[in-house]
Amino acid sequence: xxxxxxxxxxxxxxxxxxxxxxxxxxxxxxxxxxxxxxxxxxxxxxxxxxxxxxxxxxxxxxxxxxxxxxxxxxxxxxxxxxxxxxxxxxxxxxxxxxxxxxxxxxxxxxxxxxxxxxxxxxxxxxxxxxxxxxxxxxxxxxxxxxxxx
Amino acid sequence: xxxxxxxxxxxxxxxxxxxxxxxxxxxxxxxxxxxxxxxxxxxxxxxxxxxxxxxxxxxxxxxxxxxxxxxxxxxxxxxxxxxxxxxxxxxxxxxxxxxxxxxxxxxxxxxxxx
Numbered sequence: 206x207x208x209x210x211x212x213x214x215x216x217x218x219x220x221x222x223x224x225x226x227x228x229x230x231x232x233x234x235x236x237x238x239x240x241x242x243x244x245x246x247x248x249x250x251x252x253x254x255x256x257x258x259x260x261x262x263x264x265x266x267x268x269x270x271x272x273x274x275x276x277x278x279x280x281x282x283x284x285x286x287x288x289x290x291x292x293x294x295x296x297x298x299x300x301x302x303x304x305x306x307x308x309x310x311x312x313x314x315x316x317x318x319x320x321x322x323x324x325x326x327x328x329x330x331x332x333x334x335x336x337x338x339x340x341x342x343x344x345x346x347x348x349x350x351x352x353x354x
Numbered sequence: 355x356x357x358x359x360x361x362x363x364x365x366x367x368x369x370x371x372x373x374x375x376x377x378x379x380x381x382x383x384x385x386x387x388x389x390x391x392x393x394x395x396x397x398x399x400x401x402x403x404x405x406x407x408x409x410x411x412x413x414x415x416x417x418x419x420x421x422x423x424x425x426x427x428x429x430x431x432x433x434x435x436x437x438x439x440x441x442x443x444x445x446x447x448x449x450x451x452x453x454x455x456x457x458x459x460x461x462x463x464x465x466x467x468x
Contacts, residue, residue: 221379228408247439254410258378308452315415318447322411325446 210280211237216272217257219264219290227257227275234277235284238347248326249284249345255319256288256341263292263339283328285344294334355407359387367463368396373405376413384413388420397429400462404436414447421453432462 213234217223231253235246260273274289323330323343331342357374368391376384391399401417403409417433424431432454435441444450456462 221377224377224379225375244439244442251408251410251443254377258410258412261378315419316411318411318414322447 210278212279213277214274215277216274219261219269219271219273221258221261224254224257224261228254230275230277231286234279237279238284240347241284241345245345249343252323252326252330252343253286253288255323256286256343259319259341260288260290260292260339263290263294267292280347282347283344284347285342287340287342289338289340291338294336294339296334355405357383359384361387361391364400364459364463367398367400369400369402369459369463371402371405375408376406376416377408377410378412381412381416385416385419388416389423392420392423392427392429397424397427399424399429399431400434400456400459401431402434402459402462403440404434404458406440409440409443414444414449417449417453432456434459434462 213230215230217227228250231250232246235241235249257273257275264271264273269291271291274287276287276289278285278287320332323341327343328346329342329344333340333342355374357376357380358372360371362369362371370388370391372384374380388401399420401420406413421431433444434456435444436457441450441455444453444455454462
């Protein structure tokens, strides 16, 4: 039997000082499921924080003073976050191709690790972007594989 | 722990010690102190992150930018991490392949990599 998902919707001002609050919310939501290991929670915290950082930057570039929308959903088998901004959006084929992280020339690029971190620290990432904004969906599985040892 | 940056000399090394969380909110202060040190002529730099609770891509970008500038000037830059979390993140992003990582300031200044 499955239970209804628990959902939280909130908004934060598009300012960097609210990032630590978002990370606290991830930890709070993750603690509702005791099967998640501390490492997995820490990983997901980084992923959601990176998505929120990108959203704050998108609003700064677009000179928008609106809030960033964040939705958290806890289901029986997954913890999900949607981070939505109202920036100008971006197109995947316009993202600068970066050298591999271990290439010495990588030091020439101080940016570009955010999406990489989201992808390796989450079980699922979807990015929908257009001229009216970007929505990033991040999820981790709540399964026995993630349990504390 | 609250964010902070301090600088101290350790023999021929300048040691930049960072505490707290490094993210988009605090990275500008970290970058400013690091660049000031480099533009002031620091050649051998240790960045001690053992008191850092959290670092994101913005903070890692500051490290990369600092490393590039120090090496361009013929200097050396070394990282110190304590605890598995930060080391894991640096390993995951494979920055340990381009930055030397140590487990203590004394190891970094003596040159024995972790």
